[in-house]
Amino acid sequence: MKRTTIADLARAADVSVSTVNRVLNRPDSVRKHTREHVLATAEEIGFYGTGALEYSVRKGRETHRLGILLQQGGRPFYRNLGGALRQEAKRDFDGPIDLTLEYLDDLSPDNVAARLIGLGKTSDAVALVAAQHPKVADAIDTVTGAGVPIVALIAPLSARANVGYVGVDAYMVGRTAAWAFDNMVRTPGEIGILVGNHRYRNQELNESGFRSYFREHNTAFTLLEPLATYESAAVAREMVEGLFRDHPEMCGLFVSGGGITGALAALRDVPKRRDFVAVGYELFEATRDALIDGTLKMVISHPLDRFARATIETLVRAKKAGPEAGAQRVALGFEIHTSENV
Known part of the structure; x- marks a missing residue:
């Protein structure tokens, strides 16, 4: 032949x-x-x-060595996100994925910066969830200076170097939460706001969008100053108890940061009122239960499977393009949950 x-x-x-x-x-x-x-x-x-x-x-089909830093593995949302990322990494992205995923219990800027630099030494691209801080920005510059691109997850990050981003549009999350209060609360009044930390830029953008909606559509509501929970359930519970003590006629609560399980415990300790609305962030077992029993009226959430897929895809693209090619940015649509669709 x-x-x-x-x-x-x-x-x-x-x-x-x-x-x-x-x-x-x-x-x-x-x-x-x-x-x-x-x-x-x-x-x-x-x-x-x-x-x-x-x-x-x-x-x-070269192997892609990817590193991801998530926050406290004891928090259900990050456990679920980590599971989705590991599952997604089993897929083929023009080559196998070698994923190193770490949970950080110590969220101090020194520790986040140290772990970022350490992971950058063994990875082709790194993604992380972190609060904005000069020490974290310096670590980003150190890692990208060594040729390893960085992608921020959930909360945007800034540094001298290009920093990518995968997450939802936090400003629109805030406006959507405000729309819920405007349309569900019968008599406008005071609304409490919880954030995890003022250095998380997504939470600052949440609040900015929240306030902008009311300035535009309904100035009859009074938005209280946001209280930081420092991602602690115990602190969040204490803050909510204090809000009800100081503002007993409060008509709503927007939980846009960490510690929501503590906030839910405090909400369940006060008599339910039909004219009170609470809106939370991220869907997991505790917030799903709160929707079902009426403690929460609405939850705005990252779509975990799409979020995980976009994270891996963005890291692979960033690796191939290199840190000098410009930031890889992906804005995801967010999910809205009520008691009727969980």
């Missing part, structure tokens, strides 16, 4: 001869689907260079 040639393979695969040559010699320059299609066709027609093609396809 006549030995099949590169031209025969190109005709059978319906690609150009130059594409076959690039699969053989420069696989990174050819899309994954095309590489694998050419290889499958080569095996089908008995192409003499199938072994070389297999080597090239494998070479083009």
